[in-house]
Amino acid sequence: MRYLTALLALLVSTSGFAVDTQRPQFTFTAIPDQNEAELVRRFGQVADYLSEQLKVDVEYIPVKSYPAAITAFRNNQVQLAWFGGLSGVQARRAVPGSEAIAQGYEDQFFKSYFIAHKSTGIEAGDGLPQAVAGRTFTFGSKGSTSGRLMPEFYIREAFGEAPEEVFSRVGFSGDHSRTVALVQSGAFEVGAVNYAVWEKAVANGDVDADQVSVIWTTPEYADYQWTVRGDIDQQFGAGFKEKLTRALLAIDDKAILDSFPRSRFVSADNDVYRAIEQTAQAIGLLDDF
Amino acid sequence: MHFFKHFLQQRRSLRRLTFYFAAIALVCLAFADIVISTRSPGHELWLMAKGLVTPRIEDSHQWLDAVIYTLTFSLQGVILAAGLGFVLSIFYHLAWVRVLGACLRSVHEVFWALIFIQIFGISTLAGVLAILLPFGGTIAKVYGEQLEESDPSPARALLPGGGTSISHFFYTRLPLAFHAMRNYTAYRMECAIRSSVVLGFIGLPTLGFHLETALRTGDYSSASALLLTLLALVYSLRFWFKAKWLWILVPAAFIARPLSAQWSAANLGQFLWDCVPGPIRQDWPLEKTLRWLLWLGEQIASGVWNTALLAQIVLVLTGIFALLGSTLNSSHFVAGMARSTGDGFLLILRSLPEYLLNFIGLIVLGPSMLPAIIAMTLHNGAIIGHLLGGHSDEIEPAAIPSGPLCRFAYYYVPTLYQRFLAYCFYRWEIIIRETAMLGILGIPTLGFYIDSAFEFLRFDVALILIAVSAGMTLSADYISRKLRHQFLKPDLRPAHGSQIQMAPLTFRNP
Incomplete structure (x- = not known):
């Protein structure tokens, strides 16, 4: 009985969900393209920084999937989000009036790597090697810009056909790290990954260069960005969006920047992502039939 | 020849029923996408093994x-x-x-x-x-x-x-x-x-x-x-x-x-509105609506086909694994520590998420339906095996002492066969439901398309596909009720069939 009481006390003491309903809580989220713990660490710092700059309580909530981030944004559960190129486009279509306000300096020149297992014997080339045709191929997550959208765009450009026609099998690994693991183990012969994730994996020694290597680098495109809801000023007072944008662009804390990793943030607008949107439309990922 | 004549005359024979299910599974196997394409899984397996012993x-x-x-x-x-x-x-x-x-x-x-x-x-x-x-x-x-x-x-x-x-x-x-x-x-x-x-x-x-x-x-x-x-x-x-x-x-x-x-009411309203099929919601022209219907029809056809294929194969393999695995938790074959260990093994197998088994399978065997088949067979087989083994305690030991193989083939299986089929029928609808769900891991069953629909916020499509998946489960439920009525002993038929699901032995210490 005593133990049960103690257990009960423990349960109560650790219970969460204390919601302050008095004034609107400024909350943001980010697409889960990394290890959960890393995301919480990175965006916890951002939340602290923004709280201090904006003089409001800022909270980061982690989500499990790309659509969960978009839904949270659409439902006003979050007012700001760190989206990828495609998820940002989807979110802005779902919430009219919302705007891309800042992107990382490096996000202006993002790229994807095509990687292949050594046993395929495919050599690196200037264009996407024709030898990838007929192999098994894996994307990353279905809604990822660097793991799905742009690789698919360049596959269609090179072969004039949908990936399902070009490759003997097309899979979705769900995550960049898994794409590396699956191609490295030879489960898939070829894959497409976010260049930043690949380079980090190489630096950490997680990549066995005898098994897997980069065979092609895509041209550069715009990727990640901070997107804010259009009604933010109504919710938090006039001029809030301005203040928020300035605060994001002014981040110079090395610890925060390194955690992304970005060298600094630069301003962005919706037009920067027009090409991404057109690509998504062209390959039927947005509602066009 | 005589055998076939006899076989065809047995209208209600369990042998015939089993034959049909096995035959269907074999046909499915011929159509199923099963390829082993592994190259160098060693590295990843080594990391897994290392992780397992260093929690x-x-x-x-x-x-x-x-x-x-x-x-x-x-x-x-x-x-x-x-x-x-x-x-x-x-x-x-x-x-x-x-x-x-x-x-x-x-x-x-x-x-x-x-x-x-x-x-x-x-x-x-x-x-x-x-x-x-x-x-x-x-x-x-x-x-x-x-x-x-x-x-x-x-x-x-x-x-x-x-x-x-x-x-x-x-x-x-x-x-x-x-x-x-x-x-x-x-x-x-x-x-x-x-x-x-x-x-x-x-x-x-x-x-x-x-x-x-x-x-x-x-x-x-x-x-x-x-x-x-x-x-x-x-x-x-x-x-x-x-x-x-x-x-x-x-x-x-x-x-x-x-x-x-x-x-908030607004979110609910938005969601419900999004669930209205696109052509009606956005008032599409006929031509676009037809393209949409074609696109949706392809997904339904492919999803249903793959779900049915996979589920029928898994059902039969689950049965085989369950019959063999049940001996690990049966007083007819093992006792004492050996039985505790055997049942513990079944408990571990049925508790491991299929997701994990599927992922290990993917690394080792490469992408195809095979990892999912293995994952679901182990999971469902372990559940039925545990229940069946527990149930076997209630039947008398064989009258004539014999070796374990003979006992298994000529006493254990025949005595328990009705009960075994009842468990399998009960599990059938669950296997179909799980097969559809496993698609979110990448095999193109209905879940794959449902996941994609949620991914691109197409809730109308997601709901239609979920309804199709529910329809498949309901059909399996209906057919299995019919078959149980026709083939099984009265006390294992649906109306009286509760003992097959209540699993009273689950919490008994082995």
Whole structure:
């Protein structure tokens, strides 16, 4: 009985969900393209920084999937989000009036790597090697810009056909790290990954260069960005969006920047992502039939 | 020749029934996408093995939080489902209640959760509802059958004409079925823990949430710690999930994690509006609507075909594995420590999420239907094997002593065969539901397309596909009822079939 009481006390003491309903809580989220713990660490710092700059309580909530981030944004559960190129486009279509306000300096020149297992014997080339045709191929997550959208765009450009026609099998690994693991183990012969994730994996020694290597680098495109809801000023007072944008662009804390990793943030607008949107439309990922 | 003539004459023969199922599975196997394409899995397997023996809890606060969520989701879900199931079971003689129950349980927890997350956000309410509805449907069916099966003579003795008043029910019918209902509820709690872990894979903050992250990013030490936690939770149930402690466990669960949701009428309205099929909602021209229908039709055709293919193969393999595996938990073959170990092995197999088995299979065997087939066979086979082995204790030892092989082939299997088929039929609809769900891991069953639809916020398409998947489950349920009626002994037929589901042996110490 005593133990049960103690257990009960423990349960109560650790219970969460204390919601302050008095004034609107400024909350943001980010697409889960990394290890959960890393995301919480990175965006916890951002939340602290923004709280201090904006003089409001800022909270980061982690989500499990790309659509969960978009839904949270659409439902006003979050007012700001760190989206990828495609998820940002989807979110802005779902919430009219919302705007891309800042992107990382490096996000202006993002790229994807095509990687292949050594046993395929495919050599690196200037264009996407024709030898990838007929192999098994894996994307990353279905809604990822660097793991799905742009690789698919360049596959269609090179072969004039949908990936399902070009490759003997097309899979979705769900995550960049898994794409590396699956191609490295030879489960898939070829894959497409976010260049930043690949380079980090190489630096950490997680990549066995005898098994897997980069065979092609895509041209550069715009990727990640901070997107804010259009009604933010109504919710938090006039001029809030301005203040928020300035605060994001002014981040110079090395610890925060390194955690992304970005060298600094630069301003962005919706037009920067027009090409991404057109690509998504062209390959039927947005509602066009 | 004589054999075939004889075979064709046996209209109700179990041999013939088995033959048809095996033949269908063989045909499916011919069409199934099964390829072994492995090159260098060694590195990843080595990392997995290393992780398994070096479990590590990175953040103990986060871990404790996940354990509490896992327990509270399952406890709240099961208790509320038992309540819902109980109310439905009282009216189980009404056709529309049976249909309602069947519809509730025909949609997988994961799909319910995907819907509720859209309405209530990532919240406790979404998680509890996702367990409550399908479990309520299942519990209603089992409670209902248990009540139907109970001896009607006390009720008749009291009111010869037959009465249906509330007190009549509580005093003459409920007490007779109560014990079986309690046992079944305990078994559902184990299922609920597994389900709440699986819900983590789509974003609810249970152990599965962190397990999925750990597996996805190759952090096998954390994955190993979380798996061991899951196994410990499932195993320890028999010690603490007891009726006499419920009065404290249930309030504790609701105090620790009160039901909450982030919802607004506007969000609900938006979601419902999004569920209206695109052509109607956006008033598309005919040509575009046709393209959309064609696109949707392709997904349905491919999803249904792959789901059916995979499920029929898995059903037969599950049967074979269950028959063999049941010997590990049967007094006819093993005793003492050997049996505890054998049953422990089955418990581990059925507790491991298919997700994990599938991922290991993918690394080792390469992408095809094979990893999913193996994962589902091991999982479902271990469940039936455990139940069947436990049941075999009730039959007499063979009269003529013989070696284990002879005993298995000429005594054990023939004696238990009816019971075995009853378990398989019962599991059939579940296998179909799980096959559809596994698609979210990449095999192109219905779940693959459902996941894609949610990914691109096409809720109308998602809902249509979920309805198709529910339709498949309902058909399997219907066919298996028919077959049980036609082929099985009266006490294993649906109306009296509750003992095959109540699993009273699940919580007995081996």
